[in-house]
Amino acid sequence: MGNCYDVHYLGDRDLADCDSLVTAAKRAYSMAKINDPLKEIDLAEISEEYSYQELLWTEGLGFCGRGEGGKWMEKGISQMSGSLPINPSGGILAGNPIGVAGAARVVEAVTQLRGEAGARQVKGAKTALAHGYTGACGQSHCVFILSH
Amino acid sequence: MAERVAVIGVGQTPGKRSRKDVSEIELVNEAVRAALEDAELTIKDIDVVIEGNMEFFEGTLYTDQWLVEGLGSYGKSGLKVNSAGDTGATIFSTGVSHAASGLFKTVLIVGFEKQDEGAYGGIGMRSEDSFFDIAGGSGRAIGAMWGTAISVLNRKSATEELIAKVRVKEAECGLRNPYSHLKLKITENDVLNSNTVIWPLRFLHICPTSVSSCAVIVAPEKEAKRLTRKPVWVKDYYCIHSGLQPRCGEPWLNVGAAYPTGPQFRWGVEQAAIALYKRNGITHPRKQIDYIESYSPSTWHEVDYYEALKLCEPGEAWKLIEEEATWPHGDIPFDLSGGVVSTNAIGATGLHRVAEAAIQIRGEGGERQVPRDVNLVFTFAQGADQFCTAAFLSKNL
Numbered sequence A: 001m002g003n004c005y006d007v008h009y010l011g012d013r014d015l016a017d018c019d020s021l022v023t024a025a026k027r028a029y030s031m032a033k034i035n036d037p038l039k040e041i042d043l044a045e046i047s048e049e050y051s052y053q054e055l056l057w058t059e060g061l062g063f064c065g066r067g068e069g070g071k072w073m074e075k076g077i078s079q080m081s082g083s084l085p086i087n088p089s090g091g092i093l094a095g096n097p098i099g100v101a102g103a104a105r106v107v108e109a110v111t112q113l114r115g116e117a118g119a120r121q122v123k124g125a126k127t128a129l130a131h132g133y134t135g136a137c138g139q140s141h142c143v144f145i146l147s148h
Numbered sequence B: 001m002a003e004r005v006a007v008i009g010v011g012q013t014p015g016k017r018s019r020k021d022v023s024e025i026e027l028v029n030e031a032v033r034a035a036l037e038d039a040e041l042t043i044k045d046i047d048v049v050i051e052g053n054m055e056f057f058e059g060t061l062y063t064d065q066w067l068v069e070g071l072g073s074y075g076k077s078g079l080k081v082n083s084a085g086d087t088g089a090t091i092f093s094t095g096v097s098h099a100a101s102g103l104f105k106t107v108l109i110v111g112f113e114k115q116d117e118g119a120y121g122g123i124g125m126r127s128e129d130s131f132f133d134i135a136g137g138s139g140r141a142i143g144a145m146w147g148t149a150i151s152v153l154n155r156k157s158a159t160e161e162l163i164a165k166v167r168v169k170e171a172e173c174g175l176r177n178p179y180s181h182l183k184l185k186i187t188e189n190d191v192l193n194s195n196t197v198i199w200p201l202r203f204l205h206i207c208p209t210s211v212s213s214c215a216v217i218v219a220p221e222k223e224a225k226r227l228t229r230k231p232v233w234v235k236d237y238y239c240i241h242s243g244l245q246p247r248c249g250e251p252w253l254n255v256g257a258a259y260p261t262g263p264q265f266r267w268g269v270e271q272a273a274i275a276l277y278k279r280n281g282i283t284h285p286r287k288q289i290d291y292i293e294s295y296s297p298s299t300w301h302e303v304d305y306y307e308a309l310k311l312c313e314p315g316e317a318w319k320l321i322e323e324e325a326t327w328p329h330g331d332i333p334f335d336l337s338g339g340v341v342s343t344n345a346i347g348a349t350g351l352h353r354v355a356e357a358a359i360q361i362r363g364e365g366g367e368r369q370v371p372r373d374v375n376l377v378f379t380f381a382q383g384a385d386q387f388c389t390a391a392f393l394s395k396n397l
Helices: A019-032 A051-060 A069-074 A098-113 B024-039 B087-100 B120-125 B141-154 B160-176 B188-192 B221-227 B252-258 B267-279 B299-308 B317-323 B346-362
Strands: A002-005 A043-045 A127-134 A140-147 B005-012 B048-052 B077-080 B107-114 B196-198 B211-220 B232-241 B291-293 B376-383 B387-394
Touching: A002 A019, A002 B077, A019 A051, A019 A127, A019 A140, A043 A098, A051 A069, A098 A127, A098 A140, B005 B024, B005 B087, B005 B221, B005 B346, B024 B107, B024 B211, B048 B087, B087 B107, B087 B211, B087 B232, B087 B346, B087 B376, B087 B387, B107 B346, B141 B196, B141 B299, B160 B188, B160 B299, B160 B317, B211 B221, B211 B346, B232 B267, B232 B346, B267 B299, B267 B376, B267 B387, B291 B346, B299 B317, B346 B376, B346 B387
Parallel strands: A043 A127, B048 B077, B048 B107, B291 B376
Antiparallel strands: A002 A140, A127 A140, B005 B211, B005 B232, B107 B211, B232 B387, B376 B387
């Protein structure tokens, strides 16, 4: 797991970047000994209150390069049929009880790893990523790697 | 604990009623810089920042995030904790847990309250539950203080005159602490004649509304020994939370009656003391503990805690007061900082207790120093009736 704070005031940073997510992800990958997240992670539950955040967070998590989130998504990798499905639960856009939104990502990851996700099950999922953030523009991020 | 943990730095800002000269960011930064200087570290040496204050007392939330520049937590790990009056002690235990985990080398813990901003009074004094609390006539802080006061009086643990004597002791201690908010020169008559808030609770029995910040740095054993020559060891700590008072073991209809039959306000403190005494071989606390730094938001609490901490037999707190056992020259000095009745910047208050405990063990208390060796200190805080965190700090491992 890893977490990290960014500056709070929006004028103090480039809002098209998410340095604190990059750092939080690096800390989690380092602890979990993940070298290539795109290959080693089977599904990701990430927190996005706005659709564009999924693209930005995808870059921050290192699934693709900076500024490449859109193109990466077009490849279909993050679809349920892709090699790294993102938010099989529907994510926060499908329901956002704020205080438990991050924990719900972890619960979904555990459910997937147990193979108990029913119609939304990602087949053969062995390693999952769960992500939460706080601050309207992602001022702090938390990344968990779960595995069985 | 997985790793043994030591306090390696403390920093406090002087308590005030108002600090219009600083923002909240600047206020916490004063305490952070003081703690770093005390530990002879820079912010680059810190791995994690744990922060806490009262939610919305300044009309803000997410304070761990928007105070990032003051806390020095940019690019670092960290989190915020809020457990009402217990916040300062809870963030301490959270920080110690982080250091004990073996995952982090240095943990900065910061509590603050800037009560010259925000609608603290409306939050602090109103009933938490619009039906149950009002039914029992208990407002939030004042109601709880009254409950403790009437309980102490009904148990015949102390008279109003003896409470006044303790209040003068607290005021004299506050005068000797440069970080104390109140600097009161008062007599027992002043206390006895101060305005009644709810009898027997009087105005001078109650803690002030303060602005202050406190920072404490902790580190696991190996790092602590490398970084400092004056570690103060966290011998043990204990968190215990119960239900909100009226629902804690008493029917809610008896809210008012519950206090005279036995205060549940102190329940957590008593349970924490029992557990920590047992784990640390404390059978005669008055003899084995050198100093106590408590969270006593009113003078009645201090006296109630004499009994909760087993410094005397139940109902015999008056003996301790008559002997002046908890005075600086007594055998179990209690709150020589002036205590919470001298300074109460809520989110910092629990952490001020830890800082003062560490200062006493290091022998750096100046005019408020216990006049003999301090090896073992018991310190605790409690909040909103149901949160309690207590700790033993010691000179030796």
